[in-house]
Amino acid sequence: MEMKDTRSGFGAGLTELGKTNSKVVALCADLTGSLKMNEFQNNHPERFFQVGIAEANMMGIAAGMTIGGKIPFTGTFANFSTSRVYDQIRQSIAYSNKNVKICASHAGVTLGEDGATHQVLEDIGMMKMLPHMTVINPCDFNQTKAATLAIAEHMGPVYLRFGRPKVPNFTDANQIFEIGKAINLKDGNDVSILATGHLVWEALEAAKILNELNINAEIINIHTIKPLDKDAVIKSVSKTRCVVTAEEHMLNGGLGDSIAQLLSREMPLPLEMVGVNDTFGESGTPRQLMEKYGLTSNDIVNAVKKVILRK
Amino acid sequence: MKTIQELESLCTQIRRDILRMVHTNNSGHPGGSLGCTEFLTTLYFNHLNHNTKFDMDGINEDLFFLSNGHISPVLYSVLARSGYFDIKELATFRKIDSRLQGHPTTHEKLEGIRVATGSLGQGLSVAIGAALTKKLNNDKQLIYSLHGDGELQEGQIWEAVMYASANKVDNLIATVDYNKKQIDGEIDDVLPMGNLRAKFEAFDWLVLEEKNGNDLESVSNILSEAKKQSRNNKPIVILLHTEMGNGVDFMMGTHKWHGNAPNDEQLEIALSQNTETLGDY
Numbered sequence: 001m002e003m004k005d006t007r008s009g010f011g012a013g014l015t016e017l018g019k020t021n022s023k024v025v026a027l028c029a030d031l032t033g034s035l036k037m038n039e040f041q042n043n044h045p046e047r048f049f050q051v052g053i054a055e056a057n058m059m060g061i062a063a064g065m066t067i068g069g070k071i072p073f074t075g076t077f078a079n080f081s082t083s084r085v086y087d088q089i090r091q092s093i094a095y096s097n098k099n100v101k102i103c104a105s106h107a108g109v110t111l112g113e114d115g116a117t118h119q120v121l122e123d124i125g126m127m128k129m130l131p132h133m134t135v136i137n138p139c140d141f142n143q144t145k146a147a148t149l150a151i152a153e154h155m156g157p158v159y160l161r162f163g164r165p166k167v168p169n170f171t172d173a174n175q176i177f178e179i180g181k182a183i184n185l186k187d188g189n190d191v192s193i194l195a196t197g198h199l200v201w202e203a204l205e206a207a208k209i210l211n212e213l214n215i216n217a218e219i220i221n222i223h224t225i226k227p228l229d230k231d232a233v234i235k236s237v238s239k240t241r242c243v244v245t246a247e248e249h250m251l252n253g254g255l256g257d258s259i260a261q262l263l264s265r266e267m268p269l270p271l272e273m274v275g276v277n278d279t280f281g282e283s284g285t286p287r288q289l290m291e292k293y294g295l296t297s298n299d300i301v302n303a304v305k306k307v308i309l310r311k
Numbered sequence: 312m313k314t315i316q317e318l319e320s321l322c323t324q325i326r327r328d329i330l331r332m333v334h335t336n337n338s339g340h341p342g343g344s345l346g347c348t349e350f351l352t353t354l355y356f357n358h359l360n361h362n363t364k365f366d367m368d369g370i371n372e373d374l375f376f377l378s379n380g381h382i383s384p385v386l387y388s389v390l391a392r393s394g395y396f397d398i399k400e401l402a403t404f405r406k407i408d409s410r411l412q413g414h415p416t417t418h419e420k421l422e423g424i425r426v427a428t429g430s431l432g433q434g435l436s437v438a439i440g441a442a443l444t445k446k447l448n449n450d451k452q453l454i455y456s457l458h459g460d461g462e463l464q465e466g467q468i469w470e471a472v473m474y475a476s477a478n479k480v481d482n483l484i485a486t487v488d489y490n491k492k493q494i495d496g497e498i499d500d501v502l503p504m505g506n507l508r509a510k511f512e513a514f515d516w517l518v519l520e521e522k523n524g525n526d527l528e529s530v531s532n533i534l535s536e537a538k539k540q541s542r543n544n545k546p547i548v549i550l551l552h553t554e555m556g557n558g559v560d561f562m563m564g565t566h567k568w569h570g571n572a573p574n575d576e577q578l579e580i581a582l583s584q585n586t587e588t589l590g591d592y
Binding site: 058062064065088091098 | 367370447473
């Protein structure tokens with residue numbers, strides 16, 4: 001299996017957009033290399049704006065650049081794309097409904113050794129709470145590239161979340177990304193595993209282990225947290241009658257939280273959530289951190305065993 | 312082009328609008344609104360190259376951004392009296408289901424508003440963004456913005472100030488409403504700002520200063536000067552000395568009317584000092 005980082009998927013998508021869409025402009029807060037924006041910068045220096053270490057200003061400039069028809073893509077780490085600039089996004093971008101694409105790398109604990117100051121685990125929650133905001137968390141390089149292309153065609157503010165580590169690149173290189181449309185990766189009857197981002201691969205690995213235990217899991221990739229594909233979720237859950245969610249994010253405010261809201265309103269059924277439980281991360285390798293914070297295929301397997309007993 | 316007499320007449324009517332708007336709701340910000348009446352009236356009626364048939368993108372138009380969104384009453388009145396929307400709508404200010412929210416917003420699609428402001432310190436960045444897009448579009452028109460002096464205490468302003476000069480955003484004319492007051496009192500008592508001119512000059516902006524920011528002719532001259540100096544490699548700031556509460560004697564010389572509305576009796580006195588010229592809304 002080819003291993004690639006999702007941030008490079010973003011970079012590849014941005015490079016392609018540079019060639020195909022002259023309205024696209026890119027802004028970066030001193031992390032061009034980390035965000036893989038160099039190629040766009042080299043190809044289109046006139047459409048690339050280095051704002052320095054000043055994320056609040058970057059968000060405001062991006063909002064202003066939409067006036068006159070540009071499509072700004074901002075690039076910095078997920079923490080500095082959200083919590084650091086929440087009010088700027090809230091007022092100048094979300095409330096003002098500006099066509100800004102907030103592209104956020106190094107999300108979650110898999111950023112690794114830099115530690116908790118940089119490992120945002122609350123970003124999906126913050127962004128999904130904002131009216132007008134679309135929230136997307138693709139699972140691999142190919143899907144991140146496709147999502148980058150897709151959001152340029154979508155009118156309105158978008159939060160695109162991706163990460164630093166190299167992970168299996170398993171989705172189709174030529175996929176068309178449909179915002180808000182969940183993808184069924186494996187049919188099953190015993191449990192619905194709804195996963196997002198890096199945890200989609202872990203869910204697929206979990207399905208293999210579960211298969212040996214005679215548990216047939218349905219795996220759905222929820223790449224768009226908001227708007228949530230409610231129909232796909234309800235359709236799957238009405239068949240399997242129990243759910244496990246999996247995400248590299250805080251349980252509060254994440255995908256699991258959205259699914260819990262949906263189920264409790266429309267189809268109350270047992271739910272277990274794999275995610276980070278009200279704690280900050282720490283330094284370590286990505287794999288060590290995923291293990292310590294309970295984000296691996298084994299954690300998904302254990303959650304499945306638990307939820308099936310509750311059926 | 313309006314004559315000074317016509318502008319004076321407009322200003323008097325706009326002051327009445329401001330006073331009546333905040334009085335009806337017993338809320339809103341008359342002090343800064345009255346202090347910036349001459350500036351916004353002069354800008355909109357004699358300087359901005361704009362189209363009152365509103366288009367968000369404003370291609371080939373000058374654009375104005377109000378960063379200190381709390382002085383929305385003066386902006387709403389100026390927009391309505393310029394023809395962006397019916398002056399009758401001023402009566403809905405701060406009321407339920409109104410497009411004239413307490414602070415300006417695009418959310419209700421009010422003509423003339425291009426971004427939401429109110430949470431302070433954000434408008435300069437937005438104005439810079441709009442200025443950059445104008446350059447990319449080869450659009451020769453200018454971007455204007457207005458900021459409170461107290462607003463300059465926000466850190467984002469200085470991120471933006473640094474960016475604009477470093478990147479030669481010279482199609483931008485920012486104005487500071489320099490009334491030296493903020494909600495809690497005199498700026499010098501809350502958080503002294505020191506020498507504003509020196510600060511902007513240190514950041515490599517072209518600084519213009521007008522001591523008589525409530526004098527129509529002076530405002531017009533400084534705006535003309537700013538326009539003349541634009542597109543010369545530097546962003547421009549006008550330090551516009553104004554009097555908070557200008558035009559209503561008991562509202563002047565104090566910060567007390569920053570965010571307080573007059574009662575019935577006070578309104579009557581204030582209106583008697585600004586008799587109707589063009590017809591109330």
